[in-house]
Amino acid sequence: MTVAHGATGRALRQLADAERQAIHHTDRVKDLALWRAAAFRLLRDLDQDTTDLHLLGQGNNVVFRVGAPNGPLVLRLHRPGVRPREVTEAELRFQAALSRRAAVRMPTPMMQAHGGYTVKTIVQGTGPVHADLSSWCPGEVRRPGSGLTLDDARRAGAALARIHQFSETYPAEPRWPVWNADTLFTAASPYEPGDLSRVFLPEQRAVLNFVEQRTREVLRTLPRRPDTFGVIHADFILGNLLFADDEVTVLDFDDCGLGWFVYDLCPLLGNLADQPDFAAWKQAVFSGYASIRALPDGALDKAVLQVLMAARHAAQCLWGAGLVGRGAEFDVGRHTAWRFEAIRRLLGSEAPFLS
Template identity: 25%
Template sequence: MLYEDAFLQRLETGLRSALPNWRLPSSAPLSLLTISENATYVAEDEANGRRVILRVHRPDYHTRDEIVSELNWISALREDGVVETPRPIPAKDGELLCAFDDSGHRRYVVAFEHMSGKEPDTSDDLVKWYGVLGAINARLHTHSRGWAKPTGFARKNWNFDTIIGSRAHWGDWRDGLGLDAGGRAILERAAALLERQTAAYGSSDDKYGLVHCDMRPANLLVDGDRLGVIDFDDCGTSWFAYDFAASVSFLESEPFIPELMSAWVDGYRDYVPLSREDEATLPMFLMLRRLQLTAWIASHSETPTAQSMGVPYTEGSVALAESYLTKNG
């Protein structure tokens, strides 16, 4: 229960002390936008109407080098016209990363320009937007394969072990909320199958590299015909095809998933080839992601997203795993 009221109050106090780094008065109107892995705020510059998005990083998650590396990749993607995403705002000293003291702990803060738009939802033409997203992913993956990473570049590796295995970054899916012995047995079988399948698929350079890893609807902004992408906080090295699984996070059981998958594949192939082997892995990675998020909900139970999902999400994971095992067992 990290993000309790007392902790959030300390974060706001510390963040106000850091606002002058971006030429904002410490008294600027400041409101909490979202709590997920990090706490994200919006500050209003009353002098000129400017809105600044400020991300206060979760303790003990990313290192300083990892955060700077994320910002370096965002800057490269913007410079090369790969994706429309908000510009990181440098502080007065030119640095992209600032910090404030929280009872002897350094809390890192990053500022971004505000991007207009709204999250696409089921009332929108999601099939259309997932076609656009497929093309965005194709451009991003092409850039990833060819980009010369700067010295000291460091991001997390999202492989089987760190997604749902022995070194899982987001906790153990066995702690899933409401998971009983029967459900655990089903998920154990699914996890064992996924371990074999991902090992057989492999992680050669044509399949595995730097990816966004969280292009779900909450991190997309629609404005007219533009689809913007935000929040590269989970970017790291993983399977390129895993980007699709991440894009349907918390939607995995919806009946329209096959349509979104088909649109994503078509959009991807409009830009670069996608092999039949790679396409065939998408359901596998969707199941892998579902187990990862089952763990995330348990380990981040204080967040609004986890609270909105709760025990029913774990139950849905068991049902999805049963179906997956029937088709692939």
């Protein structure tokens, strides 16, 4: 009898879960339909009338590929409360200047009639949002084992170096985040993770606190000069690089701000760190970078790189917490688990409790 009741209870819980998922899926479909309707209205207002709209992603913003009359475009609709319009304008000003003057391939932001890059629109059920349009860039994401070559890694390193070279003389925008230990690890993060105890268990907080402490120690040793600290991409990963023939296109400057150039190398290196021949991949990235400008301080220090790669993984846990706090559909538990596994591989020898 106990088994029967237990089985019935499990069945009822599974049914309830399935119903909740079905309701959530229906809500998301309705929500997306409202964002699509807003996109179509906005495109008509901008003389880009089309019926060809393909969803590319939805997280902190809702992104569509637009089959526009004069060629494909990318439309971003920014969810309210994620970041101010002024910060998006700063991102797009930097991106436009970079694409004009630094030989870096990237989507080109479209300036609007009022002289800025963003426009306002209304999403039913959400309210006012801001949006921007940029050019479409062809290419494919490549990873080790699925098309990525050492030459690709060299090209990626060179592209990042060009961004850093340009940023040495680019004036800082007042609303940009400064990527330091506070913005990477605390509630002050632009990711707006909220109360960290709401998402992370005490033992997980201990890991994050350890990485934060080591990151503070490392960043205190790094000089803050124009050749070491400036505008960084802050999300330079394989998923934001498109490869086509012998060219690489850099996407997604959403997180750009001020920070140490050596930290900006670490998201890409983190993508490659679990490869058996990581040394060869790192050398390829570094040789491409060094073909444009000198490697930043700390890049040749293994301990510095390991800590900053771990910092990137830890900071992305806060990014996930921010998504959950805004009601996004995101498996923060699974995401945190694999990020912590990467942290253990990088720093396990420093702190036995990580193992």
